[in-house]
Amino acid sequence: MSTHPEIFDLIVIGSGIAGLSTAVAALEGGARVCLVERANADDAGGNTRHTGAYIRMKSVDEVTDDFEEHFAANAGGYLDPLLMADVARDQQDWPPLLKALSFVDPNVVSTLAIESPPTLHWLGKYGVKFFPLDVPFPTSAQPRIVPSGGGLALVEALTKAFHEKGGVALYETAAQSLLQDDDGAVCGVRALARGHRKLDIRGGAVMIASGGFQGNAELLTRYIGPQALNLRAMSVGGQHNKGEGICMALNIGAAPCGDFGSYHASPMDPRSRRAGPSIYIYPYGILVNKDGQRFVDEGPGHTDETYEALTRRVFGQPGGIAWCVLDARLDDVPNQSVAIKTEQPPIEAQTLVELAEKIGVPAAQLEATVAAFNAACSNGKFDPCSLDGLATEGVLPVKSNWARPIDKPPYKVYPIISSIVFTFGGLKTDALARVINTEGDIIPGLYAAGEAQGLYYGSYTGATSVLKGAVFGRLAGQHIASSKATQVA
Numbered sequence: 161m162s163t164h165p166e167i168f169d170l171i172v173i174g175s176g177i178a179g180l181s182t183a184v185a186a187l188e189g190g191a192r193v194c195l196v197e198r199a200n201a202d203d204a205g206g207n208t209r210h211t212g213a214y215i216r217m218k219s220v221d222e223v224t225d226d227f228e229e230h231f232a233a234n235a236g237g238y239l240d241p242l243l244m245a246d247v248a249r250d251q252q253d254w255p256p257l258l259k260a261l262s263f264v265d266p267n268v269v270s271t272l273a274i275e276s277p278p279t280l281h282w283l284g285k286y287g288v289k290f291f292p293l294d295v296p297f298p299t300s301a302q303p304r305i306v307p308s309g310g311g312l313a314l315v316e317a318l319t320k321a322f323h324e325k326g327g328v329a330l331y332e333t334a335a336q337s338l339l340q341d342d343d344g345a346v347c348g349v350r351a352l353a354r355g356h357r358k359l360d361i362r363g364g365a366v367m368i369a370s371g372g373f374q375g376n377a378e379l380l381t382r383y384i385g386p387q388a389l390n391l392r393a394m395s396v397g398g399q400h401n402k403g404e405g406i407c408m409a410l411n412i413g414a415a416p417c418g419d420f421g422s423y424h425a426s427p428m429d430p431r432s433r434r435a436g437p438s439i440y441i442y443p444y445g446i447l448v449n450k451d452g453q454r455f456v457d458e459g460p461g462h463t464d465e466t467y468e469a470l471t472r473r474v475f476g477q478p479g480g481i482a483w484c485v486l487d488a489r490l491d492d493v494p495n496q497s498v499a500i501k502t503e504q505p506p507i508e509a510q511t512l513v514e515l516a517e518k519i520g521v522p523a524a525q526l527e528a529t530v531a532a533f534n535a536a537c538s539n540g541k542f543d544p545c546s547l548d549g550l551a552t553e554g555v556l557p558v559k560s561n562w563a564r565p566i567d568k569p570p571y572k573v574y575p576i577i578s579s580i581v582f583t584f585g586g587l588k589t590d591a592l593a594r595v596i597n598t599e600g601d602i603i604p605g606l607y608a609a610g611e612a613q614g615l616y617y618g619s620y621t622g623a624t625s626v627l628k629g630a631v632f633g634r635l636a637g638q639h640i641a642s643s644k645a646t647q648v649a
Contacts, residue, residue, distance in 0.1 A: 161358045166328070168194040168363035170640050171349050173335040173405050175199075176206035176397075177213075177311070177626050178610025179369035180318035181279075181633030182640075184286075187325035189641025194361060195327055196351055198334040198370075198400050205315035206371050207582060207611070208626060210395030210435035213311040214304045216623035220280040220290050223273050224302040227621075228266075234618035236263035236419075251590070256600030260415040260588060264615060271591040272624070272631050279631045283307075286317040296623075297463040298440055298499045299546060304464075304623050311626065333359065337408045338366060338606070345604035346412075365605045365640045368595070369633060372583030372611040373403025374423065383420045383585060390480025394426060394579040395435035401582070405612045409587050413597045414606070418614025420585030424625070425471040428579040429502035430481070437502040439576050440467060443562050444493050444544060445486035446533055447576070449477040452516065452525035454533065459561035461547065468620055475578035482576050483519050485530070488568040493544045506572035515571045534565040582625060586614030593636040607640070609633045 169191035172179045183193045197204050217223050239261075246258050251267050280290060289308045296304040307313050322329070332354045339348035339360065348362040373379040375398055380388035393399055410416060429437045443459040447470075456473045460466045474482045486506070493499070509515035512530055516523035536555035542548060542564055552559045587608040588596045595606040610629035 161360065163360040163362070164194070166192070166194070168192045168328070168361070170194070170365050170367065170637070171196060171361055171363040172367045172369060173349065174206060174368070174370035174610065175204040175315070175319070176208040176369065176371060176610055176629060177314050177318075178612075178629030178633040179367065180315065180322060181630045182367045182369060182607070182609060182637040183327055184318050184321045184325065185634045185637025186641045187322065187327055189638060191641040193327045194363065195322065195329045196333050196335050196349060196361065197329065197331050199331065201329070201331045204319070204331060205312070205397060206400055207395060207397045208311040208629070209315050210397045211311035211626060212436065213307050213314060213626045214293065214296060214623035215280075215290070215306060215627050216302060216621065217276060217280075217305050217627075218303050219292070219305065220284070221277045223276055226302060227273050228269050230621040231264050231269045232266070234264070234616070234621065236617045239263055254600075259600035260596055260598050262415070262417045262588065262614070264617065265590070267591045268589065268615065271635070272628060275631045275635060276627055279627075279634050282634060283314065283317070283630065286321050288313055288317050295495045295498050297467070298443060298493070298495065298544065299462045300464045301462040302464060314626070330361070335370065335404060335408065338412055340412060343604075346606040365607065367633070367636055367640075368405040368409055368587065368606070368608040368612045369610045369629070370405035370612055371398070371401030372586065373406065374401050374580045374583050375399040376402040379403045383583075384423065387475070387480060390475065391578060391580040392428065392430060394428060394581045397435070398580070398582065401611065405608070406586055409595055409606065409608065412603070413599075414595050414603060415588035415598045416585060416614060417588035418584040418586045419617045420583075422617070423583045424581040424616070424620045425468050425475065425578045426581050427467060427471045427474065427576045429504055430575055430577045431504040432502040434503055439484060439500060439502060439574050441486065441490070441493070441496065441499040441574065442470070442484045442576065444490060445484050445566060446530070446559070447474070447482045447484055448521065448526065448529055449482050450479055450521060452521040452529055454529055454557060455482075457557050457560055459559050459563065461560070464622055468622075471578045474576055480577055483521065484574045484576055485515070485566060486572045487566045488570060489564055490572060492542070500574070502574070506574050508570045508572050510569045510571070512571060515573060519573055519575070530566050533559070534567055537563045537565045582611045584614065584616040586612045589613050589632070592639050593632040607636045609636055
């Protein structure tokens, strides 16, 4: 066992947007900061490095109209009204049981909404530029903006600032557990360095920004179930997220928050070798499972509002896979680069029988499925850019929009599985990202941001994950630099 010779004001676990925002904000305030990162310097950045970093805002100055409402609609299941009656009170007056309860704290959400514009302007100081994303999905109900250069630009800008401001980075070092003083305050991290060397790092505060647990097969199976075997991380960066940060906090009494049995799902091509090979073209065809049968409404609404629920239906099919069946009418659909992000070509055939052979589904059943669907399509105006109401009649499941016969060869197919972008289960925090224990008390010296900060249930409030990491990372860094947490005993 060795101990790092320097004592820091802040130890940050993880170098994605949450960790880097925390570290840079704390350095701005004069704190001494150590960054602990499992990956090497070239691969650091976690999920952020590989994401497009969509942001649920109209502009850098305004969040979307449905921002807080969407979180409220996915607040944590059937909550006890007797407990929730106290939510309207000032948070400091909440009973301990409510403070530790696993649900979406409206104070956290309102802070996220209020602090989003100043956080983006803060990122702008480091050279990050944002622009509107005119066509983020085939159809969208809410706008998005995006940093020029995506998540990689965020990682590069903040990493540069971190080093310029004198931060200390320990790459290829994985945090394993938290160190506490005699009073229970967190005072450091026990880590595992390259070569299986144990290392103690001491500090006045610890930020857990090490992501979720999508890179840990054991935790995925424990929380999501054995079918998690069929999930694939949306990016290689997600494989670094093995859940130790969450587990080490739970092990010292932190309260859980977020849906541990669920995750942010996105449809992807399992053949692809690139990060984020999403397939959003399915509204213009049909989805069949291994048995050659339809199982879901392929056009239930705007893509940005429905793709996650649809992807979870794919995950529930045999083998966790489905096939998106299209035909030559696909040529009528614009902006296909938005809808098809895989580099792999579609599987093509001139007949349905030939197509069935290529994808390994029963030919007779595929022909019957397509015939039943075609017979249920009605006349109407096809509009691929908006909800056109072109629905099927007399077939189940119904298709609510964009229902056109599939009868014009060549037929084209993309395989689709559910990717796991990040897990929902994490740690309960207050609006300053301070971790709360199961008794409703703040754990002195412990913070959590990013995917480790539990906030999501049900349907993910799209394009808020990167934003959440930046906002609460920045707030935590500022708080740590200006508080007694920088006074190391």
